[in-house]
Amino acid sequence: MKKILGVALLLTLTMAAKSQVKIGFEVSFKEPQAHYAEVEMNMSGIATKDYVDLKMPVWTPGSYLVREFAKNVEEFNATVNGKPAKVQKITKNTWRVFNAKAAVIKVNYRVYAFEVSVRTAFVDESHAFLSSASIFMYPAGMIKNPSTVKIVPFGNWNQVNTGLEPVAGQKFTYYASDFDILFDSPIEVGNQDVFEFTAAGVKHIVAMYGGGNYDKERLKVDMAKIVEEGTQIFGENPNKHYTFIVHNYHSGGGGLEHLNSTVLGATRNAYGTERGYKGFLSLVAHEYFHLWNVKRLRPVALGPFDYDNENYTTNLWTAEGFTSYYENKLLIRAGATNQTTFLNDIIGGLGTVINTPGSKVQSASSSSFDAWIIGYRPNENSKNSAISYYSKGEVVGLLMDLEIANATKGAKSLDDVMKAMYEEGKLKKRGYTDAEFKAMVEKISGISFTKFWEKYIDGTADIDFEKFFAYAGIEATKEIASPNKPYTGASLKVDRMVTVSGVVRNSPAWVQGLNVNDDILAIDGVSIADEMRSVRLPNPGLTLETLPTIAKKQVGDVVEVTVRRDGLEKKISLTLKESPNIRIKASYKEDATPQQLAVRKRWMGV
Known part of the structure; x- marks a missing residue:
């Protein structure tokens, strides 16, 4: 009983201390045309130490890259009880304010915001988009404390939109129950x-x-x-x-x-x-x-968050890949697309994975784990060595969905797994592990998914899509996308020069030593200027084999490519091959069996 009373007293004291701490922000815009947001942070009731450490996240949830938001902070200064306080930056994203014990603290800083994306802040004379993790700091150890945010719009701006709860009676003032909520609530200001x-x-x-x-x-x-x-x-x-x-x-x-x-x-x-x-509705x-998927039904590593470091998980293939898969399912169920377009979109995603050389090198789980170093930082070789957890996860979702529907004769689908995992997450109040997700798939389907996991999630096996589509009465075949056409495997970009921008693994360019960043000077003695006369620019799909001299060649012919590499000319002979890229064709069978039709209906949901 004494132990229980002690715990209760500790919780009471902790809650009381938390309630005594008050944190409020005010964001204004003195120079929006120069892309600055002015932040004032007011704190009181912090009585634990003689200093307080204020931290800015290094990344924002949902975008798996350390972006170093602190690099955009300027003119950080503080006052304690109205007097200037000593400030010391102690890590890349931490500022220490001294003499802070039992005091009223005001901190001011500016944030430079001029990166157009959905995950970074942007301010100009027309509007301000505040991606909260890149704007607001939190006191170390107080991530669960509430805060308020007051927005002071610039000039004639008259609108503020955010998911934060408004504070009654205070215009453009909002409440966040903790900093996880604040960092997960972007703010749009303008007209x-x-x-x-x-x-x-x-x-x-x-x-x-x-x-x-x-x-x-x-x-x-x-x-x-x-x-x-x-x-x-x-x-x-x-x-x-x-x-x-x-x-x-x-x-x-x-x-x-x-x-x-x-x-x-x-x-x-x-x-x-x-x-x-349709593209916009797909995004919606x-x-x-x-x-549901990620914000509530989530891998165990994705919350509570560590805002100082990477948060590793092997399950982005479910978190993001399944979401890509379900955008197609939501569209057809909402009547925004038809069955033919739905199937074409599905096989388009499947073809992307099959035609990416990196899909034979990196697994879905490995792609998820390496998101922090590869997913948002691709280089010229990434297509050869990696596969997107979005695209591979989308394919895994398709295969898993059809496998479940077939095993249950159309009674169940991936929908049932997602709902059951969502409910389980609410009960456990935490994210799932890979083993727990697999166990639920097996429970819903009634069959083992061990080999499935080994082949398609932790492995890089060829995708037996014909078998899975057959479950739903869909006939699927593959063929060479460009039969008997010359292929080099070298993509090009045009700036001041025509330069090699990518080389596909095991292609003629790869095998015979054409390099990324080689400047193309001539093909079989024909100058690149003459080659480019018939090419329309901009052409983001420009490849070496689309140049006229090579386009006229046959598979098996040899061409001599003259390049400049590091200021020196070099001649490289390429033996042209047929492209290994495939095209998938799929159609609904008119003579599908009753079970195939049941699987199809359950799979599509229409």
């Missing part, structure tokens, strides 16, 4: 076009920056359908409200998930085309599915 819709009983706000040819009424309907379909899989929508922050640029893309919001990059004038509109579906 964005805002509209809303309700789906699955939840109010959804859409904040559009940058203009565009979007149709708000059409988006309300189609986005709501995607929300409803995602909610149906998991049986509940865990939010009271949800915010879409959409950045429309001349050419934009990408998205980043958050607990009750997302940031999307879009192309402002692409909404009017079928391809552009992907990031919204993250509402």
Whole structure:
């Protein structure tokens, strides 16, 4: 009993101390045209030491790269009880403020924000996007303390949108129950076009920056359908409200998930085309599915977070890859695409994996673990040595889904695994391990997945897609994508020179020593200037074999390529081969069996 009373007293004292600590931020914009956010941080009730260490995250959850946000901090200074305080930077992302015991502390610093992406802060005269992990600091050891954020818009800016809870009676002031919530809540400030819709009983706000040819009424309907379909899989929508922050640029893309919001990059004038509109809805579906998968149903390593270091997991193939897979399923269930397009999108992703040489080198689990050093930092050889956990995970999701549906004769699918894992995560109040996910797949399907894991998750086996598609009454075949066409395996870029930008593993260029960064001077004595006369630029798919002299050759011919390498000319003979890249063809069988039709129906959900 004494031990229980002691624990209770300790918890009471801890909670009391936590409640006495007050942390508040004010963000303003004195020079938005120069891309600065001004941050004032006020703290009181910190009475543990004679100093307080303030830390800025080095990365933002959902984007697995150490970005060193502290590099953008300037003019850090502090006062204690209104008097200047000594400040010392003690690590790359930690500032120590002295004489802080039992005092009122005010800290001011500026953040330079001029990187356009969904994961980094950006400020200019038109708006401010605050990616919170790159703006706000936290007192060391107090990650679970609450805070408030007041936004002071610049000039005639009149809108603030965020997933944070508003503080009643205080304009543009918001509350975060802890710093994990704050860092997971981006903030958009400016004059964005805002509209809303309700789906699955939840109010959804859409904040559009940058203009565009979007149709708000059409988006309300189609986005709501995607929300409803995602909610149906998991049986509940865990939010009271949800915010879409959409950045429309001349050419934009990408998205980043958050607990009750997302940031999307879009192309402002692409909404009017079928391809552009579907692309935007795919992005919506992907990031919204993250509402469950990753933000709540998550690998055990992804929370609570270590904001100072990498957070390693072997399960990004489920976290991101399955989300890529489900964006296709949500679209067809929402009526935003048809069965033919759905199948074409699926086989397109499958072909990408098969035609990437690195898929024979790196496994899905290894790709997940190495996200921090490869995923966001690809080099010219990455396609030869690595595979994206997005694309490989998407394929694994497809195969697993069809295997489960076939094993249960159409009674179950990957949907049932995802829902069961979601419910289990709520009970255990933690993320899952790889073994736990495998155990659930086996429980739902009733069969062993040990060999499946060995081949497709921890291994690099050839993908037996014909077998899996047959489960759903789909006939799939493969063929050489460019039969009898000359192939070198060298991709090119054009700047001041025509330069080799990539070399495919085991291709003629690889085997015979053509290097990345070699400047092409001539092909069989024909100058590169003459070769390029018939080439239309920009051409991001430009390869050596698309140049006229080689395009006229036959498989087996030898061509002499003159290059400049490190200022010296060199002649390299390439024996042309046929490209190993394959094209997959797939179609629904009209004579599918009742079981195949049951599997197909359960798989698609339509």
